[in-house]
Amino acid sequence: MRRFIILTIKGRYLPPYSVRPDAFSFWPLILEKREFANYSDLETFVRIIADPKIIPSVTVYFSQSWHFNIGHALFDGLYPVYVALIRFSPRHLNPFRILAEVEECNNCWSEDIYNRFGGLGFLKKSVLDKMSRDRWFVFDEFVMGSGTFCQRCTQPHLQLPGGVELDASRLFRDRMYQQHGVLHPIIRQKSSSEQRTSDNLLRAYIIDNKRFTDNDRQQLNDVINELNNYTNFHLNKTMNMSTKLEWPLITVTYIYYDQVKAENLSHIQINTTRIDSRIPQYELIDNNFVAQLKLLRQMDIHISGPGTGQMYQIFLSDGSVTINLGSIRPSESESKKKGYTSYLEQYLTSGAPYIKGLYYPINERLKGIKKDEVIKLIRQAGQLILQGFSLPVNPRENLGIDGQLFVEMCEKDKKFCSLVTERLPHTPFRCLDTWAEDIVHEYLAWQVEGFENVSCSMNRSLLYELREKYGIKHTSV
Template identity: 25%
Template sequence: MTVVMLFLASQLLFTLPLVQGAAQQQVKASCNALAEGCPAAGGAILLAHRFSTRRHAHYSSEEATAQTASVLKALAGATIGHALPNHTLGVLESMAKMDEADGLDVKRTDKYEGLWHPEAAYFKNASAFKAHLSSKVILKEAGLSLYFHPLFPTNIGHGIFDGIYPAFVAMVKFGFQDRPFRPVVVVAPDCVDPSDEDSAIKPGDLVEAYLPDPTHGKTLRPVQVVFRRDLGTNKTALCEFQEGLDSSGLELGAQNVGVGSDAQKKCCEACALTFGCKAGVIVAEMCYLKGSCPGNADPSRCSYEREGGRVLCELTNADLGADVAVQAVAQGAEPGEELLIPGLWIIGKVRRRCMAERIYKAFGQTGELQRFYELERDSRGNGNVLFHFEELLVGSGGGGNMIADTSGAMGGSQAPYYAMSLFRNRIYHSQDINFTDDGLTSPTQLVPPGKDVDVIVIANKRFNNEADTAVIKSVIDGLNTQEGVRAEMIDWSKIGTPDNKFKKHLLRVLQADVYVSSIGTALQYVPFTRDGGVFVALGSVWHRAGRDFPTFMEQQLAGGGTPYLRTLYADPGKKLRLGLPHPSLGEDGYFAGLDEEVVTHRLKEAVDLVRSGFDIPVPPRKTFRLRAKSSWSFAEKMPRPAKPCRLEEMRIASARSWCGQSLSSTKLDPGARLGSARTKTPRCCESYGVLTTFRATVRL
């Protein structure tokens, strides 16, 4: 039996035995035996995307179970008190039939990146694996961890629906939607709240720092301490800098150091704090850390000439003598104890993190969150550290905002998972807000007699001209003259404080019966509306590639992805069709293009709907605008490939392509690979998410 350790950078993510082959029924028997109570489920990983099957050998089910248990026991060192859930059997079966890690490629949340592939280390048997572990310091992360890579987390819409939502869909597919988990998030160090301005560290500031440790020299992870004083000795790391040189030393990771005069200093300090680092190579904004030369050669022989603006930072003195005083406030030190540490051990001030990151932490319901860059940093600081995640879920299938599944809705939001309503409910509960709607039970009446219909119109940067602003004001004034209706303009930036902003926003959405918005970030709270609510999509006129066109942009999210709501559409293209005066736009310019008569009519429909009620879940086709429905009907009539294959990504945007051909083509080939119009490869694909894409370019 082969044992494989799978890594991301230097951290141990998970370990699993690779039972080389066995007949399918034997493997299944092995997995069933394992699920009934084998030792230690440590290191189990649930890949939510795809697997590949490799060569087969011949182990009996008893041998497979015994050897699997041996490896798991070696890692966890204990007997588990619970069985592996039955729904992981198919995953374990696929893993057991693999003889290498090449098939473990998955899409993380960031829809623009390619497949993520874990690094692997192989051991010929369990004994070799145990020997390796005995030389390491293993930091265990118990329970379930969810690893994801959010896109633009500083924007709340992207942070939620290009971050935690697609990762949550993977949890739903495994039946884990109610389980607490630890988010393991790829975010940048500067994902901080804009209100918490950076400044120089001064006495009394709370900082993160490593502290002295009798076993390892310094703690394996930083703790929070109070900065007290600088001793004035100014001890620091020293490097020699040479332009035009690279290094062939052992790769130890990389760190963003920015540009300008501080980049070399930061690169030198990063090397001094990295276990085994001999030099750093600065390319653009990155410092690539390098260790010993191959064969333990003289470090100076590692360097070689290379163009491309590289700067070699060779560490000459890493004198990290104590030069600052801090007061320990974290576990492991007596209150008030003052400690002397090197200044380089201070990571930086403790600052309020960005709102999306705080949402992730609350959503996990464990009170924990691991930032990936911190795992990289701490592993570089001690070469013997391995992070062991007991159970890790990774892989979103490339889902996210602007991505539709075959129904046209956002991935997982419709049957059979209904993940959006589950996501909405968990979001509310994570913010300690009582919420009981289930997304499936039709409310008899959202607005009972005697209660005003609450209409909120969300401020939007697309209301950027006098005509649109006048329409919004007139419509709100008109609603407020009606009996039983209350309407107001909402500017999310003015509601709540940095500490409670998201919760305050949710509470306001929870009161609303009708949510009115143009495109973009302003509509990203639509999915948190109560069952039976109505979203009025104002849309926008957008200018790209030399032409103006109307768009509703996020139909797959607010509409298709919310089967517990009804969506009504305004008509932003009316001025274009009738040749009426409108703002002149440059590339990527926009305006709302509001027509007062149309908007007023849609709002009357919305008020009537929330008063009368409607059946939920709402079918996807009933949530899209007419032209999208027509495009969908057209797509459904297209021939399907004989052998559908995995779809890597479908980016919903106007003037994009489908199956390798321009949408304006008169003949669409469903047998080509999905991609740009310039890339056509003979691979199958499915008509996936085509309705919004077709809308701007196909004339039916």
């Protein structure tokens, strides 16, 4: 049949229903319904005519684009459907199967993450389609539809959907560690300084970002040298332990995630049998994502620019700090210095109240990344951690100032807020496929004259007033 069908009895009331199976479903899907005169007819059809294959336990379904990119794979597919599952507690705590509509891909390691995360296996919709041409399948329990929980589904409070109110960020993080066999990050209840002392050595990691220029990387290298030299000097120096340090002791490491690899255990020979459904050591070996999780759980300070490099901040331990170095948008304006600062994934930071977010100064970023600004941010992060910032962090305080401006715009301009957050079928896609900074700086369809025959409306007088209030310098792009 190759479609989902609800079997029910005539006269049985079903509330109005529709689902959005993926992040870009603007037209809700209404499932086909087949009614039978009575329960006996329904039983006859199921037991004798259909004689289906039963798929046991809980199955969650989503449609996923671009799962070759780990950011999209985790937060446009897996995270939204997990948030949906949380609403059917306690199913989110138990093993479940994942059914996903994904593109054919020979090397998408996100599929292994899906498989381990769910615990009951990973089934592709394309396989189910082929297998169901002449037979029926019945799901024991089926959860379908993730609504507007996707990472790019803009919320009025500019938070990762469900991250705070459903505690979904923490639950997602903890399950990811659990299902990959990695000890959970340290849990801190009230303060970042719990289980730390004032002379603790803090570990900071700068994650390489495709938006960094050669000059940016040189400046960051100088940051590493200066901070590590300071730390090494004081660690090697024979000093009175009561000596008060001017700055926290921080070691800084530059990493490329694609170079973080699991230990190679190919030297251990394991015999397979003809009926092994997968390699016998599958549950016992690590993949590269496990190696990345082990690195993330020990980060005190996480530093990167916008994009995929920021996605993993969700997996940081309680009381960690993430520093968003920003980038210049649009990218082609970088050499002209006529763009504007872009932080992109700040909704992830505001949606994870167990970490603290810091941002490169918004009006300075157009000058490129500078060593002194980064050192100031890293030392500020270290001081915040050791002095003890309160947990949970106020989500609004975890936004950049342009994000805070957006939230205030949403509070005061309800028509604008509805346009950009409700994802209604007739809303122009350009008004939804946007970032807070695009709105703040009136880019593309947010320009006065619009863009490509699309114009997104807002209270511009309010925008100009708020730009002045938050001290955001604006250059027309």
